[in-house]
Amino acid sequence: MKEMEQNFCAIYLSGTGNTKFCVEKFVNLLDETAPVFAIEDGAALSALEKYEYVVLGYPVQYSNAPKMVRDLIANHAPLWKGKKVFCLVTMGAFSGDGAGCAARLLKKCGASVLGGLHLKMPDSVCDSKLLKKSTGEKIELIRLAEEKIECAVLQIGSGKYPQNGLGFFSHLVGLFGQRLWFYGKTRSYSDRLKIDKSRCVGCGVCESLCPMKNLTVENQIAVPHGKCTMCYRCISHCPHRAITLVGKEVVEQYKLKDYIS
Ligand SMILES: Cc1cc2nc3c(=O)[nH]c(=O)nc-3n(C[C@H](O)[C@H](O)[C@H](O)COP(=O)(O)O)c2cc1C
Ligand code: SF4
Ligand code: SF4
The missing domain is CATH 3.30.70.20 (Alpha-Beta Plaits)
Structure with missing residues (x-):
């Protein structure tokens, strides 16, 4: 499936920079001329109309895709029809089926999902002590994520897309590992700020x-x-x-x- 390397755009949500960094690295290695858009950039929808192949990046939240990403899919379902999408997902620890969450919605809209990549990065939850790491540990996590991106791009170059978070077992792990208990937190936009x-x-x-x-x-x-x-x-x-x-x-x-x- 080398065709993705020539004709794709990337759209991402990134709150604190992890997903932006990973998407940009991934895209630069595949094709440095491919356009990359933040989800809030109005040009993202025009790009979605134009490109057949799309890299969709987002951070996992409570083992789910953020509401803004789910809405980008659900509210523009006709635009996704026929697209070939690669889901790149960052996480602080664990997600199970982080990529699968958007993948299932995309399939409902008539898109096909080429693959998924899960990347462990430092955790972004600024107001919780859980998962906090030292500076050295964070730098090491980022280095490992970069290595994983490089491997994924090599794999794609040889015609195989990584399938992180897309299988049935991953779905079960995501669902029972976390999402079932915390689904309420991502069901709608939060009014708890x-x-x-x-x-x-x-x-x-x-x-x-x-x-x-x-x-x-x-x-x-x-x-x-x-x-x-x-x-x-x-x-x-x-x-x-x-x-x-x-x-x-x-x-x-x-x-x-x-x-x-
Ligand atoms: C509200 C919220 C919920 C999160 N839930 C999870 C989670 O369930 N599993 C996990 O591994 N990381 C979780 N994280 C961590 C982020 O997914 C991770 O730090 C991500 O790389 C942040 O990406 P960003 O910098 O692009 O926003 C959560 C972060 C936030 C803000
Ligand atoms: S209000 Fe919510 S969506 Fe907006 S920047 Fe803050 S955390 Fe993000
Ligand atoms: S307006 Fe208030 S809450 Fe917003 S960034 Fe400034 S000090 Fe913080």
Whole structure:
């Protein structure tokens, strides 16, 4: 299936940089001229109309695809018909069928799924102590992910797509390992984003970054509007650590650029 190497675009959701980094590395190795779009970029939909082959990148959330990614598929079902899609999925620890979650939706829309790649990267949940790693461990995880991307690209070059997270067994692992118990967390957009009014100075950084346009600054305070896709981008960038979602306080803001040269 060498044809993907000549005629594809990539679309990704990335809150804190992991998925963007992995998608860009993957695309650069396959064809450095292929266009890459953030999901919130209006041009992503035009690219979807134009290209037959699509790399779809996203971070796993509670062993599911983020709501914004599921909506990109479900709300534009006719655009996906006939597409050949490769799902690239990043995760902090474990997902089972992270790639399978979007793959099943894509198939319902008439797309075919060429393959899936699961990449373990540092965890992005800034307001939880769970899964936190040292700087050295994070750098090593990223190096291993880069190696895995290089292997996947070699494999694709020889006509075989990796199939991470797409098989029946992976589906069971994803479902029973986590999704079944946490499905409520990703069923819809979250209205749980909290702004600490004593910390927020109304600088607008969060408003300018949110891919969902879920935040506006009103009377010098950021206000969320209940359509958070839980990407953690605002939380990792707020200069005053005023935003939380899962936890009660920011433990460690995570930005991938701090760990790559
Ligand atoms: C709300 C949320 C839920 C997450 N759930 C999982 C999970 O179930 N399994 C896992 O391995 N990683 C999980 N992660 C970690 C991210 O998938 C991982 O850090 C990812 O690489 C972040 O990508 P990004 O920097 O492109 O946003 C979760 C992250 C967030 C923000
Ligand atoms: S980035 Fe932080 S301080 Fe700035 S407006 Fe948003 S919540 Fe407030
Ligand atoms: S409000 Fe923050 S965490 Fe939620 S989608 Fe927007 S940037 Fe991401």
